[in-house]
Amino acid sequence: MRSNKTLKSVAAGENAFVVAVAAGFRARTRLESLGIIPGVEVDVLANSRGPMLVSVGEGRVMVERGIAEKVLVA
Amino acid sequence: MTGEKTVLVALAGQPNCGKSTVFNLLTGARQHVANYPGVTVEKKTGSFAIDDIRVELVDLPGTYSLTSYSLEERVARDFLINDMPSVVIDVADGSNLKRNLYLTLQLMEMEAPVILNLNMMDVVERRGQRIDVDRLRDMLGIPVVPTKAKKGEGKAALRVAVKELAGKRPGPAAYKIDYGPLEPHIDVLAGAIAEDPLVSVQYPVRWIAVKLLENDDRAADMVKGAHTDADQALALAESCRLRFTEETGNAPERHIAFARHAACARIAAETVTLPAAKKRSLSDLADRYVCHRFFGPLILLVILMALYQVAIVFGNWLALQAWPIWGAVEDFSADVLPAAGFTSDPLLRALGLWVVKSTTAILNYLPIFFLLFSLIAILEDSGYMPRMAFILDRLFRRFGLHGQSTLPMILGGVYVGGCAIPGVMATKAIPDERARLATIMIVPMMNCLAKVPLYLILIGAYFADVGGLAMFFIATVTLFMALPVAKVLTLTVLKRHPSAPFIMEMPPYHLPTIMGILRRAFERIWLFLKKIVTVVAAVAVVVFVLINYPGLPDDRRVHYDGMENAAIKGFMADVARTEFVGRITRADVLPIILFEESLKRAKRGVTDQEESSAINARFQADNPVYYAVVKREGKDGKKLNKSLKKVVRTRKKARREARAERFEASFLGSMGRALEPVTQWAGFNWRINIALLSAFAAKENSAATLGSIYGLDGDQSVQESMKAGESGFTPLHALALMLFMALYPPCVPTSIMVRHQADSTGWMLFSIAYQTLLGLLVASLVFTGGRLLGLTGLQAMWAFYGLCVATTLIMALIPNPEEREAAASVSPEPCNEHCS
C-alpha cells in the first residue's frame, strides 16, 4: 500500500518517516544532499503558511511548501 | 634552485561549515564570513608558507555534493579535476558530521588527496557530542584534524597535516563506498574505461564509471573529450544503467545516493556519540518564537525599526557631529589650491575643489555606513538572516522575489538611507535566477542615502508645513512601486528565466563577538572607501568637464571683465579718499577679498575667545593693511570695508551669472535643453535636467548641482535660493521631481555593480532604461495629471499613494508563471504512478 500523506500535511511538533521524494530533478538532488532521502526520520518544527522548517539529524532545513507537498511520508 | 616549492591546496566543504574562516586563519586574509549558507560564490585565492613550502590556498564555494546540477558544485568540481590540487582540505562541520561526510566520501572517490578537517569542535563539545577522531582516521584512511577555526585553534595541526600530505605520492583511496548490486556494473564499465590510455590517465577510473552510471552529463563530456572511442563507452554505460534498472527496479542515480548516505550513516554511527538525552537545543527553542507565524514578523519589524533608528537616525546625528572634519578638509584644500580669481578660478582650483566636494559629500555618510555595516555584521554572524528569509519568503514570493531578497532590499534602503551598491552585491546569495535578477532590478529603486538631500531640499522648500508626512510618503511609496515592478518583470522579461525552489539550510545561532563585528565593519568601510571614493572622484572629473566646457564665449567674458573693472575702479576711488592711498593698489583688491575669506574659514567653528584672538593676531601680523580693512579698524577702515562689501557683492553676482551661463552653454547644459520637450510634461526645465543628469554619476550630485546653479555663494540655504530662482515652481513640480528621483536609474557605480552581478551589459542597460522611462512616466502622470485635475501637491501625493497601494494589492493576486503552469497541469487524479 502506498501512502498519500505528504510532508506538507505533518503538523509542527510531529515527526515523519520519508518514503519517497517525487519532486523535480533539481529539487530532489538538493534535498538529497541536505539529507532528506527516503528512509530518514524528520521532525517538523514549523508548518504554518510560509515555507516549512524541518529537522534532519543535526541539521535544520527550510523547504518551500510546493516541494514539501512532493515529499511522501509515512 | 632555493629548494622552495609551491603546492596548490584547495578548501572544499559544505556551505557554512567555516571554510572561509579556515582560509582566513591560514592565510591571514579577510574573506567574507557569515553565518549564512552560500556566502562564498566564487573561488578565492590566497597564500602562506609552511617552512620552505609556499602554499597557494583556494577557498572554494560551499557544496553539499559534487554533482553538476548547480553552478557552485560545477565550479568546485571543475577546479578539483582540472587544477589537481596537491592537497584538498575538506572542512566539515563536526557537529553535523554525518551529512558532511556525504561530500568527504565523494572527494575520496575522486581520489583527491583529502585531509578531513573537523571544524566547529567547540559546538560539538557544547552540545555534548563526542567524536572518536582516531577511529575516524582508521576507517577512512586519511588524516583527520579537529579545529575550532573561529577561536583560532588548530592552525598548527592543519599546517603539519598539509605539509605531510603534500610530500606524499597520491595513492588510491583506502576507503571505498560499497555500492552493492551496482558493483558488477561498475567493474564492467571501469574495465572498459581502463583500457583507454587517455581517460585512465586523466581521471580516476572508478569515479568516472560511477559518474557515468549516475548519468552525469559533465562526466559524459569528459569521456567524449578524452576517450578514443567515446561513443562505445557511453553506450556501454547506458546499457549498464538499463540493466541495473531492470534488475532492481531502481534508477542507478538513486541507488548511488542511497549507498553514499548509508555509508555516511555507518561511519557516523561508529565514530560519533550523541548525548543520551536528546534535549531541544537553544537554537530550536529560540526559533519557536523567531519563526512563529505571529511573533516572527513582529520581531522582524522591531529589528528593522531598531536598525533604522540606530543606523539612520542616530547615524545622521553622528554624521552631523563629524561634519567639521570634512569641512576642515574642504577648507584645507581651499587654502592650499591656487588662489581664486575674480569671476573665474584657475582650472586646478576649480577642478580640485569640485572633486573634493564631491568626495566629502559621500564621506559625510561614513558614520551611517559604519553603523549599518556593524549592524549587518551582527545580523550575519548571529544567524538571524536565514530566519529573515524564512519569514519574508511567503510575502516576497507573491511578487516574484525570494526570501533571500530581504537583505539586498534592506541594504538598498527599504525605508530611507541605504546604498544600492552593497544591496546589489548581496543578491549573489539568491539561488533562484529569476528572483535574483528581479531583485537586482528593483534594489536601485530603494531610497539610498544619496537621494535624501534632494528630498530634504524639496520638502523644505515646498512641503515645509507637512514635512513629516511628505517624508513618510516618499520613504514608503518606493516599496509600493518596487513590488509591482518586480511582479511585472517576473511576468514579462524574466518569465523564461529558471526559478529554483526555496530549499535552504537554517544554521544554528552563534553569539557574535564585539571584536569580530568591529573588525568586519572596518574591513567593509575600507573596501567601500577604496572602491567608491575612487569611482566618485573619477566621475566627478568627468562631470566637471561636461558641465564647464566649452565655456563662455569671448563677448561674455569681456562683459564680466567689464563688471570686474568697474567694481575695482569704484573701490580704488574710495581708497583715494582715505589714508590707505598709496598703500592699496589695484592689484590688492582681489587679495583683500581672499584674505577676508580665509580669515572666515580659519575662524569657522572656533568659539574659544583666546583662540579667536590668536587667529586674529596671526592674520594681523601677516598683513596689517588688509587686516585693517577687513576688520574695520579706524574711520577709514570702516569706510573702505563698506566699499569692499560692494565689490564682494558684484563679484558674487558675476560669479553666479557666469557660472549659470557656463553651465547652460556646456555639453551637459545643451543636453538639459534638448531634453526639455520631453521633460516639460514632468515639469522639469533645463536646470533641473542638468541636476538630474549630473546625478547619474552619484545621486548626491543632484543637490550639489542645484546648489551651484542657484548660487551657492549666497548666504541663503539651497532651498531658499531655489525657491527664489524658480518663481514658477509649485509643490506639484516638487512632487514630480521627488518621484522621479525615487525611480532614478542606478548611479554609475551601481550600474557597474549591476553589470557585474547580472553578468551582462544588456541587463545593466535595461535597468538604466526602464527606470528612466518609468520615472518619466510617473513624474509626468503626477505632474500633468495633477494639473489637469487641479490637484494641489498634497492631494496629488495621496492620490498617487492610493494608486500604488492598489496596484500592489492587485499584483499580489496575479499568479506567478509556475503557479499558472501548476494550475494548468493539475490532473484530477493525484499522482500515484511515478511517485516511486
Ligand SMILES: Nc1nc2c(ncn2[C@@H]2O[C@H](COP(=O)(O)OP(=O)(O)OP(=O)(O)O)[C@@H](O)[C@H]2O)c(=O)[nH]1
Ligand atoms: N562556533 C564556531 N563557529 C565557527 C567556527 N568556524 C566558523 N564558524 C562560524 O561559522 C559561520 C560560517 O563560516 P564561514 O567561514 O563563512 O563558512 P563557509 O564555509 O565559508 O561558508 P560558505 O562560504 O557560505 O560556504 C560563521 O558565522 C563563522 O563565524 C568554529 O570553529 N566554531
Ligand SMILES: [Mg+2]
Ligand atoms: Mg565562505
